Amino acid sequence: MTLWIAFLVLLPPMVGGAEEVVVAVASNFAPVAEGLAEDFAASTGHEITLVAGSTGKLYAQIVRGAPFDVFLAADTARPARLVADGQAIPDARRVYAVGRLVLLGRADDLPTQVGPELLATGTFRHLAIANPSLAPYGVAAREVLRALELDVVLADRLVFGENIGQTFALVASGNAELGLVAQAQVIGDPARRSAAWLVPARHHAPIRQEGVLLARAAEKKSARAFLDYLATDEARRAIEAAGYEVP
Amino acid sequence: MSFASVDPTPIWITLQLAAWTTGLLFMVGTPIAWWLARTESRARPLVEAVTALPLVLPPTVLGFYLLILMSPEAPLGRLWLSATGDTLTFSFSGLVVASMIYSLPFMVQPLAAAFEGVGRGPIEAAASLGASPFDAFLRVAVPLSRRSFLTAGVLTFSHTLGEFGVVLMVGGNIPGATRVLSIAIYDHVETLRYAEAHALAAGLLVFSFAVLVLVYAFDRRARVRVG
Numbered sequence: 001m002t003l004w005i006a007f008l009v010l011l012p013p014m015v016g017g018a019e020e021v022v023v024a025v026a027s028n029f030a031p032v033a034e035g036l037a038e039d040f041a042a043s044t045g046h047e048i049t050l051v052a053g054s055t056g057k058l059y060a061q062i063v064r065g066a067p068f069d070v071f072l073a074a075d076t077a078r079p080a081r082l083v084a085d086g087q088a089i090p091d092a093r094r095v096y097a098v099g100r101l102v103l104l105g106r107a108d109d110l111p112t113q114v115g116p117e118l119l120a121t122g123t124f125r126h127l128a129i130a131n132p133s134l135a136p137y138g139v140a141a142r143e144v145l146r147a148l149e150l151d152v153v154l155a156d157r158l159v160f161g162e163n164i165g166q167t168f169a170l171v172a173s174g175n176a177e178l179g180l181v182a183q184a185q186v187i188g189d190p191a192r193r194s195a196a197w198l199v200p201a202r203h204h205a206p207i208r209q210e211g212v213l214l215a216r217a218a219e220k221k222s223a224r225a226f227l228d229y230l231a232t233d234e235a236r237r238a239i240e241a242a243g244y245e246v247p
Numbered sequence: 248m249s250f251a252s253v254d255p256t257p258i259w260i261t262l263q264l265a266a267w268t269t270g271l272l273f274m275v276g277t278p279i280a281w282w283l284a285r286t287e288s289r290a291r292p293l294v295e296a297v298t299a300l301p302l303v304l305p306p307t308v309l310g311f312y313l314l315i316l317m318s319p320e321a322p323l324g325r326l327w328l329s330a331t332g333d334t335l336t337f338s339f340s341g342l343v344v345a346s347m348i349y350s351l352p353f354m355v356q357p358l359a360a361a362f363e364g365v366g367r368g369p370i371e372a373a374a375s376l377g378a379s380p381f382d383a384f385l386r387v388a389v390p391l392s393r394r395s396f397l398t399a400g401v402l403t404f405s406h407t408l409g410e411f412g413v414v415l416m417v418g419g420n421i422p423g424a425t426r427v428l429s430i431a432i433y434d435h436v437e438t439l440r441y442a443e444a445h446a447l448a449a450g451l452l453v454f455s456f457a458v459l460v461l462v463y464a465f466d467r468r469a470r471v472r473v474g
Contacts, residue, residue, distance in 0.1 A: 056437030126337060131420055134437050159337045159419030162433075170419070174318040175336040 018045040019222040022067055024058040025050050026074035028137070028164050028182055029097060029209060032242040033072060039238070040229050046222040054163050056134055062087060062214060069217035070226055072096060072209065075136040079212040092213035096230040097244035099207035100183040101140055102196040104171050115197045118178070119150055124157070128170040128179035131160040136207050137167070141180040143204035184243030201245075208247075253446045256423055257431035264339070264427060265407040268346040269354075269400050275347065276354035276399070281384065283355065284362030298355045301348060306412025313345050313417050337419035342427070345413045353402040361395030362388060398462050405458045408451065 025033045030052035037048035051058070051068065059078040062068055063085075071088070073079050076095070082088035105114040105124075119127070129145075130138030138160070145151040159175075161167030164182050171179035180199070186192045211230060217223040229235055236246040283295060301309060317324045317335040327335040335341040365388050373383035389396070411429035418425035420434075428447060435444035 054437065056439070060436065060439070125334060126419075128419075131434070133434060159421060162415060162420065166416075169314070170336075173314050174320040175314060175324075175334065175417075 018047060019220065020047045020049060021069050021217075021220070021223045021226050022049045022051065023070045023072060023226065024062065024066070024068040025052050025072040026055045026058070026209065027052045028074055028099070028184060029072055029244075032097075032184070032239060032244070035238060035242075036230065036235055037226075039234065040226055044222070044225060044229075046225070048226060054134070055136075067216070068214055069220055069223035070211060071214055072211040074099075074207075074209050076208050076210040079210045082212060082214070087215050088212040089215065089218055092224055092227055094211055094227065094231060095208045095247045096211045096227075097209045097239050098247060099137060099140070099209060099244060100201065101137065101144060101180050101199040101204065101207070102183045102186050103178060103199060104168070104181045104186055104192060104196045105178045106171070106174065106195060113197075114178070114195050116148055119145075119148060119154070122153065122157070124177040126159050126170075126176035126178070127154055127157050128159050128161055128167045128176035128181075130164045130167045130180075131162060135161075135163050135167075136209075137164040137180075137182055140204040140207050144180060144199050147203040182243065187243035209244075253443050254431070257426050257428045258447070258450075260339075260424070260426065261408055261428040264342055264346060264410075265404045267343045268350055268407045269404045271343065272347055272350060272354040272403050273396075273400065276351060276403075277358060280355045280358035281362055281388070283359045284365075299352050301350070302352045306349065306410070307416065309345070309349060310413040310416025313348070313413065317341055317344070317417060336417045337421060337425060339424055342414055342418055342425055345417050346407045346410055349410055349413050350403045350406045353406045354399045357395045357399040357402065358392065361392035365391045394465065397465065401458055401462050405455050409455065 023033065023037070030050060033050055033052075037050060040046065041048055053061075055074040055078055058066075058068075058071060059073070059082070062071060062082065071079065071082070079088060079093055083090050083093065103114055103116075103119065105118065118124070129141035132138035132142045142151065145154060159170060161170055161179075164185070167179055168181045168185045170176045171181065183196075183198060186196045211227055213224055213227055230239075239246050279294070279298060283291060283298075314336060315321060317327070319325055319328050319334055324335050327333075327340075331340070333340070335344065369387050369391065370383045373387045374380070378386065409429060410427065411433070414425065414427050414430060415433075418427070418430065420426050420430055426434075428451060432444050432447045432451075435441070435447070
């Protein structure tokens with residue numbers, strides 16, 4: 001009898017009941033993830049808790065046993081490493097968004113329109129990019145400068161944000177006249193968009209952001225469902241509208 | 248641990264930053280501490296609060312406002328830019344300015360406590376013997392407080408060594424110019440280079456601990472009143 005009652009009490013969360021999914025998300029994607037989490041919760045009843053941070057920091061926390069179910073990284077390297085170490089599920093890995101870079105300026109400060117010519121003129125003091133040793137957007141930014149053959153000329157104009165968010169802040173606060181930031185940071189703001197140049201995708205390797213199911217949530221259907229949800233047309237439209245490309 | 252692979256440049260920059268900050272704060276902090284110890288002005292609590300603020304504020308708050316204040320669009324940043332041709336943010340000078348604010352209480356508080364300890368008696372005696380106020384300060388108050396000058400200097404120096412949040416915001420992490428020790432450690436941790444992170448972090452830990460032991464062994468009165 002006691003067993004039976006215990007079974008009844010435990011039953012609801014196990015079949016069809018609402019579960020809580022903890023998602024560690026790269027800071028750059030956090031604003032989009034909030035909207036996606038709400039939509040997912042509305043259609044499934046599962047609760048999503050988002051923990052935003054830099055990919056490197058979140059990775060270090062996961063390795064130390066942080067209670068996350070899903071990891072939405074800003075690169076493919078950390079998810080690959082988690083899979084290799086047995087801390088993530090190999091068949092539950094997918095690129096959920098591809099980042100695009102824009103060259104952002106402050107229209108009133110600059111002599112010409114924001115574009116590659118402006119970079120070449122050198123009539124600016126600082127170009128902010130994300131730190132290439134920490135941030136995938138920084139790696140891409142360095143590739144762009146190399147593709148434009150400006151990496152040597154501009155080497156002493158570079159200042160580094162710890163991540164793409166801080167890089168954006170360096171430009172937005174007026175300390176750097178120019179910055180290579182994420183399109184997602186600019187797309188919602190018409191004033192900023194008008195002072196930005198979308199860097200052609202051919203100038204850098206794609207900034208693939210990969211999501212992965214973590215080992216501790218291997219059996220958690222709701223966690224896997226959230227990863228699957230990111231590939232639905234509805235989610236893809238939202239991700240595209242936020243300034244990313246989708247695979 | 249692979250100590251050999253550690254880039255020593257951030258250590259050198261950090262030591263220079265701490266030395267400049269300490270030297271300049273001796274000049275700025277001493278008059279403030281002297282004034283605080285002797286004034287009967289009603290503005291005293293205000294000035295005391297301002298000098299203690301960096302102790303209680305998160306460094307990101309300081310860094311955020313410094314980023315705005317030092318920007319070429321703000322008066323301070325514009326003035327600096329027109330005077331030197333270089334922006335205050337992303338420069339070593341900017342880090343020195345930021346560190347002086349960040350470390351101000353570590354200079355002012357031990358000195359103010361020492362000057363209060365000297366009291367009015369010796370200063371008045373000096374005055375009655377014909378010493379000017381500056382003379383009395385230099386010949387009486389300073390020698391009587393020399394231990395606290397050492398404490399204040401050492402605390403300011405070592406506190407600046409560990410600075411992180413402020414330089415993260417205003418420094419721009421430029422190798423060879425503004426990438427200080429704490430930022431280098433942070434970079435190493437984020438890129439999973441734990442051996443290098445350990446080497447730098449352990450060095451800073453041992454150094455800071457040794458400094459504090461020396462300070463407390465040397466002068467038991469001049470503790471910084473944190474919080």
